[in-house]
Amino acid sequence: MQAQQDVIFDIAVNITSYYSTYYPTYLQSYVLTVVQNNGILFTHEYDNFIDFTQSIRSITNPPTETVCDDALLAGVSSMLDTPSMRKYLVGESIIEIRKTS
Numbered sequence: 001m002q003a004q005q006d007v008i009f010d011i012a013v014n015i016t017s018y019y020s021t022y023y024p025t026y027l028q029s030y031v032l033t034v035v036q037n038n039g040i041l042f043t044h045e046y047d048n049f050i051d052f053t054q055s056i057r058s059i060t061n062p063p064t065e066t067v068c069d070d071a072l073l074a075g076v077s078s079m080l081d082t083p084s085m086r087k088y089l090v091g092e093s094i095i096e097i098r099k100t101s
Contacts, residue, residue, distance in 0.1 A: 002061055009056045016049030031084045034059055035075030045084050 019027045030052035033043040046052040 005056070005059060005061065009053065012049075012056055013053050016053060020049050032056060033079040033082065033084075035079055037075070039075055040079055040082070043079065043082055043084055 016027065016030065027049070030046040030049055031043065032046065032052060032055050034041040044055065046055065
């Protein structure tokens with residue numbers, strides 16, 4: 001799980017740094033939602049990308065490795081239905097989540 005978290009952190013830093021540098025008004029806030037065992041552990045909205053990425057880095061991993069399963073998919077689905085996410089999903093936006101085997 002730590003390897004995946006490192007990749008997520010690196011991608012978040014790259015994306016947020018790029019937009020902060022070249023399009024500083026494009027992203028107005030950052031939402032981080034952590035899901036586990038068919039539920040949302042927490043959702044938080046950040047005003048700046050530094051706090052957002054530091055929060056990703058500070059997430060503690062579960063004591064055992066887990067696999068992406070229906071419970072995680074349900075957690076992500078619940079997260080997409082939160083007020084924070086609905087605030088940013090505009091128009092005909094479609095989010096597709098594919099389960100890989």
